[in-house]
Structure formats: structure tokens, C-alpha cells
Amino acid sequence: xxxxxxxxxxxxxxxxxxxxxxxxxxxxxxxxxxxxxxxxxxxxxxxxxxxxxxxxxxxxxxxxxxxxxxxxxxxxxxxxxxxxxxxxxxxxxxxxxxxxxxxxxxxxxxxxxxxxxxxxxxxxxxxx
Numbered sequence: 189x190x191x192x193x194x195x196x197x198x199x200x201x202x203x204x205x206x207x208x209x210x211x212x213x214x215x216x217x218x219x220x221x222x223x224x225x226x227x228x229x230x231x232x233x234x235x236x237x238x239x240x241x242x243x244x245x246x247x248x249x250x251x252x253x254x255x256x257x258x259x260x261x262x263x264x265x266x267x268x269x270x271x272x273x274x275x276x277x278x279x280x281x282x283x284x285x286x287x288x289x290x291x292x293x294x295x296x297x298x299x300x301x302x303x304x305x306x307x308x309x310x311x312x313x314x315x316x
Contacts, residue, residue: 200264241309
């Protein structure tokens with residue numbers, strides 16, 4: 189792997205991390221389900237899964253972008269944008285604070301809706 193590829197992935201990661209931070213906080217400022225639910229994390233994961241599904245079709249299946257962009261966009265940008273590490277800590281915090289049903293709902297919603305978003309994106313991208 190070349191130094192330019194590594195730097196491009198790092199730049200994509202910085203963009204994704206800043207995007208996650210900004211968008212998650214924006215969602216959290218408008219949508220409050222429970223005082224401890226960070227809905228922004230859930231929504232960012234769903235959006236990231238959708239984008240990953242779309243890029244999978246356009247970059248890998250259709251080869252519409254150069255192969256170098258695969259790592260930049262999917263590994264760097266979307267890898268930093270989606271927040272499953274944060275999601276894991278938030279789910280554990282729900283359990284530890286005595287909200288097991290909220291934790292379970294959060295985990296199931298995150299996984300199901302993120303998978304649905306990725307599947308929908310793949311279907312839509314293939315239809316285009």
C-alpha cells in the first residue's frame with residue numbers, strides 16, 4: 189500500500205469522523221426519545237449502512253469509480269462515520285443503568301434498520 193493511499197484513507201477517516209460527530213449531535217439536538225437514548229448514533233449507523241450498500245454496488249459491482257476510491261470511501265470515510273463502537277458502549281450503559289428493554293430495543297433497532305438500509309441501498313443502486 190502506498191503512502192498516498194494511506195494518507196487518502198486517513199483523510200477519508202477524518203471526514204467521516206467529523207461527519208459522524210456533527211450529524212449525530214444535530215440529530216440528538218432535535219430528536220429525544222428518552223433522556224439517555226442517543227438517537228443520533230442509531231440514525232448515523234442507518235445512514236452509514238445505506239451509503240455503504242450504495243457504494244458497494246457503484247464501486248465494486250459496477251466499478252464506476254477507480255479501485256483506490258474503495259478504500260478511501262468505504263474504509264476511511266464510512267468506517268469512521270459509522271459508530272458501532274459507540275453503539276456498543278451505549279447499549280451496555282442502558283443495561284448497567286437498569287434499562288434492559290431499552291438496551292435490547294436499541295440493539296435490535298440498530299441492527300435491523302442498518303441491515304434494511306444497506307439492503308435498500310443495494311436494491312436501489314442496482315435499479316439505477
